[in-house]
Every structure is written in structure tokens, then in C-alpha cells.
Amino acid sequence: MSFFEVFDPAFKSFVMGNAPVKNLAGGFDWTEGPVWFGDANCLLFSDIPNNRIMRWSPGAGVSTYRQPSNFANGHTRDREGRLVSCEHGTRRVTRTELDGSITVIADSYDGKRLNSPNDVVVKSDGTIWFSDPHYGIMTNYEGYKSEQELPCNVYRVDPSDGSIEAVLTDFNCPNGLAFSPDESKLYVADTGRMFGSDPQHIRAFDVDASGKLTGGNVFHVISPGCADGFRLDTDGNIWSSAADGVHCISPNGVLLGKILVPELVSNVCFGGRAKHQLFITATTGIYAVTLNRKGAVLP
Secondary structure, eight states: OOOEEESSHHHHTTSOTTSOOEEEEOOOSOEEEEEEETTTTEEEEEEGGGTEEEEEETTTEEEEEESSOSSEEEEEEOTTSOEEEEETTTTEEEEEOTTSOEEEEESEETTEEOOOOOOEEEOTTSOEEEEEOSGGGTSSSSSOOOOOOSOOEEEEEOTTTOOEEEEEOOOSSEEEEEEOTTSSEEEEEEOTTTTSSSOOEEEEEEEOTTOOEEEEEEEEEOSSSOOSOEEEBTTOOEEEEETTEEEEEOTTSOEEEEEEOSSOEEEEEEESTTSOEEEEEESSOEEEEEOSOOBOOOO
16 A cells, blocks of 8 residues: 655655554544644644544553643644644633643734634744634534634734734635744645635745735645645645645645545644654544654744
């Protein structure tokens, strides 16, 4: 069985033929938001419809980290190693402090409630960037069906004063987002109003020293499926979710190859001993594959 599909010879050096795509655990309803905690040697991820955050660790397997989770979706870590989460149920972004308490980072903008924060990243200056599509309030499956009060934007939060700014306002439904390793570019996916009825692409923005964004041209069109979530390796290659697995896209926007996964993939993250393992969340399970690549530096 082949786990990989090669479109560019460079991809052959990224993967190893004797390193299989492993199913680590299953039985979930829709997994999302993987984030690796190297200091705890574990992966956290969301099982959104079941309103819980799960933990997987080598040897110990799967356990429940938090339930209820307020229908948490995407996660990341900030520069102090704290968990930052997007919650559909409460329509907010939160931070789990080192003592376990919860701090609300953002739950409104311009006097109106956020939609359903989806994915989040933290820049090296501590600013928190998150996407806010409406998926979590469209039905009761991944949250609570509610009225949409704001457009689907991308926001930036300044931790020094808690101010929130809508930095991208021309998306149908922004979803996955990530910075290039040197933070000179921000990549943001647009997954459309109903996953398939609109363009399924990734756009690229230039980021200046103050955090201002310019550009925004289409960087890559995902097919089949969409770029629900993605992360970058140290050379700036994007590893993105797609309907048939994970697509590896060069910094020039060229599809280099695919990791084939037997379920619809939602998101990915790098982790493991040397950040050389790619963890994959899919419909009912979580997967992992060891690569000849390292993930871009995160806490």
C-alpha cells in the first residue's frame, strides 16, 4: 500500500517509504485543532460534536483532557506555552493559564458577538490572530444555532491592552491560517459559505514589521476539498488538509505531493521528539506520519 503520491521529485526527500501513515485512535465524530505539547509529550485535539478536548500520548493512548469544552475547535500555544483555544459554544477565544484558569481573549467586536472562532495562531510578538467564520452557529452539531451578528473576518488581538482589530474583511469564510517561518507572510484559507459552494483556496499576505497586511492574492487552490487547516515546515512548505489527505505545497504555491488518508482531513500539526512527526485530525480518527521535515518553530 502506498501512503504517498508524488508530483514533484523534491517530495520524495520529504517522506520515507518505510514510515507508514498510522491510525493512532478512532471512534470520534469530527476531530480538529491538533496542537503538540512537547513538554508534556502529548497531543491535544478537539472532538467538536462531543464537546470535548482529547489528549493522546505515546504509550498512554487517548484520554479526555476537558469536557465540556464549549465545543472547542482550533488550538495553538502562545509564546509562554499556554493553550489558546477557539470555542464555538461561547463564541470566543480563550487562553488556559498555567494554573488551569481560563482567560477570555476575545468574544465580541464593535459591540457585537463573534460568530464562531475557528482557527488561531500566535505571532512571536504575542499578538493573537484568529479566523471567525459562521460554521459553529449554523447548526446545533458543533455548537448552538444562533444569529450571525458580524461578517466572517480575521482578527488580531494585542495582548498588551486587549484591543481587537478586524485585519481581513473580504473573505467568504476564513478558516485555517498560519505564518511563514520568518513571519513575513500570513496564509489564510477561504473555505466558502458551505464548504464547496465558494472558492476553496489559500491566499497569501505580506506582513510588515508593524503587523500590517498587504497583498492577498490567491496562493494555491486546493482540490479536492479545501484547506480547512494547515501548518508550515521550517523551509516554508505548507502541509494542508484536503479531501483526499494532506497536500504539501511549496513556498511558490506548487503542489509537491500528497499524504493519502482514508478519511476527510480537517487539520494538522507538527510534533514529536524532533517536531518531525505530522499529526493529522480527520473525521473519526487521528493519524500520524514521520517525515524527513521539521515543523516551523512553535513553543
